[in-house]
Amino acid sequence: MNTSVPADWYLLLSAALFTMGVIGFLSKRSLITVFMSIELMLNAVNLSFVTFAHEWHAVKGQIFVFFVMMVAAAEAAVGLAIIIAIFRVRGTLTVDQIDRMKL
Amino acid sequence: MTPDLFRILPEVVLTLAGVLVMLADSSLPQQADRRPLGWLAALGVTAALGASLWQGSLPSGTAFYGSVQTDAFSTFFHVLICGIVLAAILLSIDALPEGQHHRGEYFALMVFGAVGMCLLTSAVELLVVFIALEISSISTYVLAGYRKDTAKGPESAMKYFLLGSFATAFLLYGIAMIFGATGTTKIPEIAALLPAARSHTLVLLAFALMMVGVLFKVSAAPFHVWTPDVYEGAPTPVVALMSTAPKVAAFALLVRLLYGAFPLLHALWMPLLWIVAVLSMTVGNLAALRQQNAKRMLAYSSIAHAGYLLAALAGSGTEPIAAIAFYTAAYAAMNVGIFGLMSLVAGTSERRSTIADYRGVLAESPLAGGLMLLFLISLIGIPFTGGFFAKFYSFSTAMQGGATWLALIGLLNSGIAAAYYLRFAMAVVQPKNGKTAPEGRWSVATVVAIFAAGGTTLALGIAPGWVLHMASTAAQSFSLLH
Amino acid sequence: MDGMILSLILVVPLVGMGAILLLPDRGKLSAWIALLDSLLTFVCTLHLPAHFHTQQAGFQFEENLPWLSRPAIHFHVGVDGLSLWLVVLVGLLAPVGVVASWRAVQKNSKAFYALYLLQQTAMVGVFVSLDLMLYYGFWELSLIPIAVLTAMFGRNLGDGAAGKAALRFFLYTFLASAPLLVALLWLYARTGSFDYATLQAAVASGSLPGWQLGWVSVAFLIAFAVKVPVLGLHGWLPDLFSEAPVAIAMIAAGKLGLYSLIRFHVELFPAMAHRAAPWMIALATIGILYGAMLALVQKEFWKLLAYATIGSLSFCTLGIYGFTAAGMSGAVLQTVNEGVIGAALFLMFGVLYESARTSRMADFGGLAKQTPRLVTLFTIAGLALIGLPLLNGFVGEFLVLSGTFAGVSRSWAAIAALGVILSAAYMLGAIQKIFLADGQTNGHAGRVARDLTGMETVTVGVLAVLMLAIGVQPTVWTEAIESALQTVTHTMHAQGVSPVRMESGTVIASSMGGRQ
């Protein structure tokens, strides 16, 4: 008796979340939101990892997820520091206004 | 049996050095000169370099449950990366922006970055790959924005950071999918299990997504967009590092993936990378053509060089690996050299930014001007410099694989490239009215770094035999897998 | 000694370059080192004709050392009758160039002479390399000093014209040599060798795929044709002549390309060269008239010299692609002649330019009395250029034209011979405008002009004597050339290639015919 939700559904959800992350990255104008979109993408990947780990009955997938979360935390630290630096010199967090360097 | 620790000895040495630098930094008084920290870091990297060389004498093998592998290939890239980082540190010692108390962490970040890059070249477990990539990336993100009081510095870091993370997410998703398809994340196992993969579509998707991440790191078109902006905003010594070491590591990773994990997909990735190569060199060269800002121009040129490197992959057998290894070495030497000189000549404040600003350098300082000329000539790819043999091996390999057109496009591209390199060179050599002395000064560290780069560039052009031999040996470590 | 002489000739300039780089840039020190070093090189090159065996076929003074094992590149050098005089010519022109720069180059002389000596090595390297990769290396290397020195010491630095000219020169040649490298790599991929003799044998054996080999030969041809330059590909020449320092301009055109055409196109791909010949003959013939006619209407001497050079180089091309013994000997001799005459003219007008800073001929006028030495030697060189008998230009032109006439086409030869009339017109016009009274009072340029110094007189005098010597005793020179060309013609006959016969207006037809 198999009542659990099929794995494909998790994968589709993961893909959807990932795509939403990408779309968020492309469409949002606030640096913070853009940054959060990346977090969303990473979490979507995590979902996939967990799903596959379940599929393969391999613990490796779950381990991966931990590492990803850890790295995401590190990234968040650095990212926020950079965002603060940006705000200090530019006084804005609007992506579209941070284009001093181009062409 | 070799103890596992020996397999990551350079990384360990580097980590220790980094930690030591940080500790020393915090224990030094606020206003103390931080330059000794640079020398400390340099010492650490030198030790790591020695360790890497020593690793070369070990029999090749894996450690930590098959997640790290040292072989001729990893040794080659370890040595190369350590060399680059060493040169970058030496360049930085006397060329850092003012603000003494930041200097310690600057050197530490460079050393930590080196840890990630080195690890990337020996990792055969995708988890380690991911972590190594992040270690190197996060360090460089911070370094890119090191001049945080300027308008461009943080913008540079921000773009690098966000786009880098964005691309890493793709890579990670690809890793997840390949894990889903094969149930493993170890590179040799992936290759072995690929024929029995659950879903071929999943494999293909995984491959494509991983390529996005890696091609971003090597700044191949169309994933190159970050390069010019980031280079422009970052301090020049950092660019010397950033344009070379992470790319070298990323190319090592690319080779690992293509030849280690996906050799079966050869028929797929060869045409794909063919296109990417052509795109990269064409886009890079054309966009550089009208560029006025020297660093941006060289950024575009590095995109083109990525294209030349990728062209080698059209070859057959393990030849392309050797060609790529050689190319990265030559490329690193000349890029470190030119950026080092730009840092020296433009000074800490980076008053010289456009190509026209470099007019008269040769007259002011014949040594700096002459060496700039040498590196530019090498970048053009004139014989008797490393740049020539790099291109030569790359395209010769492609030709051996039958990709005549690729070679033709590539060499015509290098003809276009000559136009902007030469424009730079002309500015350097042409006399200028009114003297302005070079802002940087020839310190011991700078001399060592730049002369090492210059010497390597010439040596690779005149007697490339030994490096090529090492590169071939490095390439051999892949043929053993099949 | 014979086994090392070529290495010596290649190394001596490099040693001088090193000395210049290491010693301080004080006064005329760099210039003196360059002069002595180039004289030493010249003396070394004289060893070659002194010990050359005319009767011996093949290459002499050969050295063959492995450079790289994989790819197999060798330091393989040697000289035959074809390259013999060209090496000596390079050796001769080196001190001439130093003398020509003696007064013109004052600032940064260290950079100038260092790169100048590097250029010597590169040029000699091109002529003596028997490994195609080595050859390519020297070929490319020779671009750098020309471009850099033009940009650095050019005439119009202020408005950037010199830089543009340098860039144009570099891009023309560099872009054209990109396909050449591809072609070399293709050959290597098929044969596993860059060695001249091996490749020659491989091409001759017919084992290489034909149509691809055709493209390979085209790539070779274009690279060399740009360097000569052949008509249509000469866009870089007038600007370079106008902008480059004298010592650079005098070596930029001609010999490298022409030598390569013979050695690496005609000799290496006889059949393909034969197919290309009608086009080359047509281009050369038109080029003779084109250059001469444009020279006729130039107002600036450097431009005039540029177009005159295009004309006289076209004579060489004509001789080479006629595949007749007389024509080819004449072409090689004419290549040497062009170098000697061009150097003399460049040096002499350079003296005028340096004092007056103008190359408009009308700005001079009536200089003859003021500069007796200059006018005499200038006239001699001018007459040599337009092919006055007993001077060297005549022999070359005569051999080329008679070879073409007898072996290729009477009408094309007759058209080419029209250049003889035009060349007299432009050269005498130039002499008149610069040195003779022009009916007006002399301009500013005329007042400040100076005569040749003693050193310059001696230098140009040597060149003038050489013009006379070649003109009176050309056999001394053609003997060696002929011996080499016999090998060429032998190779060609072995592959069924005979002199090209064409009648006017049949360029396309005959080339189509050749393809079938």
Added chain:
Amino acid sequence: MNEPMLFLPLIALFPFTGFLLNGLFGSRLPKALVSTIALLFPLLSFAVVARAAWMVHGGMLLPMAEVGTPTWIAVGSFHVGFQFVLDQLSLVMLLVVTGVGFLIHLYSVGYMEHEQGYWRYFAYLNLFLFFMTVLVLAGNYLLMFVGWEGVGLASYLLIGFYIDRKSAGDAGKKAFVVNRVGDFGFLIGMFLLIANFGTLNFHQIGAQLTGHVAISGAAATLICLCLILGATGKSAQIPLYIWLPDAMEGPTPVSALIHAATMVTAGVYMIARTHALFDLSPTALMVVAVLGTATAFFAATVAMVQTDIKRVLAYSTISQLGYMFLGCGVGAYSAAVFHLMTHAFFKALLFLAAGSVIHGLSGEQDMRRMGGLRKAMPVTFWTMTAAVLAISGFFPFAGFFSKDAILAAAFQHGTLGKALWTVGLITALLTSFYMFRLWYLTFLGEPRSAVHDNGHDDAHAAHAHESPWIMLLPLIVLALLSVSGGWIGIERFAGFLEPVTGLAPVSDAGHTELFLSVLAVLVAALGWFLAHLFFGRDGEAAEQAAQSLAPIRRLLEGKYWIDEIYTALIVRPVQWVARFVLGWVGEWTLVRGSAWLLAGIVGLSGELLRRWQSGNLRSYAAWLAAGAAALLLFALAGTLLGLNGFADSIHWAVR
């Protein structure tokens, strides 16, 4: 038998030594030494020639070739040496060249005494002698071409001797370039000779022709036409005569030596040398004859209205050379050479006498400002008179014999010959007329002077003085030769030349010849009479006649506007083509334009690519995403669409 040593190369090398000495060191040597060098070497040269002539007189057989000639050019089977050959023809030429040449050198010492660049002048003059002797002695066409071009060079240098004068430079250049047109013909002719005979050696070609080696008439005609083009250039015939009048810009002795006596006769000499070939081509001979006659008449008409004394003589030279061409054209080579010789005497004399006049008048050349010089310059007058009589063809002066021989030969040359003879006779009338016009205007009547621009009366003619003896001596010698030069008679002369030029056309009727001779003298007398009519009495009659013939006079004074026509038809179009067709269309549009276009396209695409780089993070990410999408599509293309058997190539995918 022991070959006698002739030292032929010395004939050429002596003047060359003089050239080298004066050319290299002349500027630092005293004038006397320069003159000594300049005179000594031609004299030595003449001595060698005279010795050879004496040996020939003593029974030495000709031709004599120098033994062991050094090779000049040798490629493949083609071989040319520095080959000097002495035969009857070259001996005559050499005597003229070195003899007259020496006299003119002597004259120059006086004439050029006050000129700047004295040494330069003599260096050039010696150089000329060198090349001229090479031309004459050459044993093959190529060596002859050396002399041929070399005398052109010397002529160029000497015409442009007065470097302060723009007109002199222009004239020199014109002479050289026009001669080059002729040389072009010569060159092509040589190529044809090589193609047909495989050699350029006179002797070998001659041997092949007599040995009945087949050469078609057409081939011979083609070769001859090319050589004729060469000859018309050097010998100033239609269509290339235009340089000679301008060449009078040079010093007068130069005009005498180069542009009258020696160099300009090279074309005639060459045709005589090559006659075996011309004999094969009646067409070519006809062309020579017609060209010669036309030139003779045409130049004589122009000479009638010239006012510059040297220009009259220049056109006269062209006209007389036309006679020589006529002689060649009708096969009377020996007569042509005979006239060449006598012409050398009297035309050199005319020029030198004119030079003496100019010298005496401090540089005045316009005959309208002369007159009445008979008293002031008696020697010049009497020698000039001898020359005028000679050129007009009065018995027993030299010109009578030689011109008569040519006209007689023409008369016997069929219908065309009769026509040519008629024109020749009319030309003789004109010759006599314009020569006596010159004579009257210069020496007789009252001294005329003109008011100069600067306002003061500069009456040269009234203060004329006789020239120094060093100038008069050559005049006297040449006058004696002009009188007696023809007494040798055409029969003996032709007999001497026969081994070279072949048999002269047989004169069939003695009385016809006598009749022709008498007619010729009558015609000359008529010319004198007409000149006397017009110019003997203050030229009023001349003015009236000129008024009535105004259009013709304008045509003649404009020299038929040939120079202008050439400029419009050849010079301008060439310049136009060079400047616009080649310069603009070829150079700027095709050569540069294509490079610019290419660079522009590349640069523009670079600029567009640069625009990609908007600086906006989101657009960068969009590129990344698009790239990722493309990559995904590419990877999936195989499995999703099965495109192009792409999936098959991934071998595990199709198990």
